[in-house]
Amino acid sequence: MKRMMMILIILMAFSIIQASEKAPLKVFVSVDMEGIWGVVHSDQTSADSRDYSYARKWMAEDVNAVVEGLLEAGATEVVVNDSHGSMRNILPQDFHPKASLISGSPKPLSMMQGIDGSFAACIFVGYHAKAGTTSSVLDHTISGSAMKSIKINGLELPELGINGAIAGYFKVPVIMLSGDAETCRQAKTILGSEIVTADVKEGLGRFAARLLPADEARRRLKEGAKQALLKRDKIAPFMLNPPLNFELEFQTSAQAEMPALLPQVKRTGPRTVTFTANDYLEGFKLMRAIIALASAT
Ligand SMILES: [Zn+2]
Known part of the structure; x- marks a missing residue:
């Protein structure tokens, strides 16, 4: 009986400690x-x-x-x-x-x-x-x-x-x-x-x-x-749903030249390129690489 009481007390103490720890x-x-x-x-x-x-x-x-x-x-x-x-x-x-x-x-x-x-x-x-x-x-x-400008699915x-x-x-x-x-x-x-x-x-x-x-x-x-x-x-998360069309307009026509060499990228105007991604993170990373290429021109 004494042993049962001891186990009960230990279990109670344990649950109090757990409850006092904040959820992340x-x-x-x-x-x-x-x-x-x-x-x-x-x-x-x-x-x-x-x-x-x-x-x-x-x-x-x-x-x-x-x-x-x-x-x-x-x-x-x-x-x-x-x-x-x-x-x-x-x-x-x-x-x-x-x-x-x-x-x-x-x-x-x-x-x-x-x-x-x-x-x-x-x-x-x-x-x-x-x-x-x-x-x-x-x-x-x-x-x-x-x-x-940067537009994704038409939204700047x-x-x-x-x-x-x-x-x-x-x-x-x-x-x-x-x-x-x-x-x-x-x-x-x-x-x-x-x-x-x-x-x-x-x-x-x-x-x-x-x-x-x-x-x-x-x-x-x-x-x-x-x-x-x-x-x-x-507050709801801000989600963009695939397929995602990225449209990037550069400041100069020269800046569109190197990005247009990438197979996924289409040049749609003197200063504009577009591409499509099915995953937002993949699209975001390609966009960053394109901007780095354009900046190097
Ligand atoms: Zn800044």
Whole structure:
């Protein structure tokens, strides 16, 4: 009888320990630089420019505020992928000590490296509007020098849509985005009105913006992340269904010449090529290789 009691007590203690361990709640964050608070010009976002050392700190501060909000909302693991240029912008010593940083480039999934089906949600920080947007800081799509537009199944997409569809491929919803006001509007149009947005500046042109007071910007980032994670079940993943037709328009006719040599790729105009993919990740990777070829021209 005494032995039975002992076994019962051990079993009860074990179940209490198990219940107190949190179920995993993983969040993936991709952080770009053009939509970071404070940034208004490429003199701040390129590694050899004068103000870059400040901009990389603002980038860490924006993303740290998001991490803080996620942890308060119950996230058990936050993985942040540095997604701009060299992808070595955030210095580890400036980065939130409770989150994990993916640093460096190239990476197979580029701005989305690290995501998979184990994540409950995805967040875009410091994102920017698509190429050809009025009054939006540093608008471009993947490559400012090479790309005029990227359409998938006829829909012109900014990076937030192209990357959002990678999250969607893994059935992960994009629950929040930060950037300038126009980028936030594009996020709601493409990813759905339920997404939480934090606009940290109002674009006045391609190289000018009115910044929110720093404290208010970081408050919006932290609160936004917290609210977004709490309502994640209300936000649907952004999925693009195959077959997927990619249409890439370059800035110059010369940039279409090398991509057109690939057997899967058709040249449909002086500056335009298309191809079809049955798997979004395969299509995304071919698109990246094509943009690299065009950029080398
Ligand atoms: Zn960028």
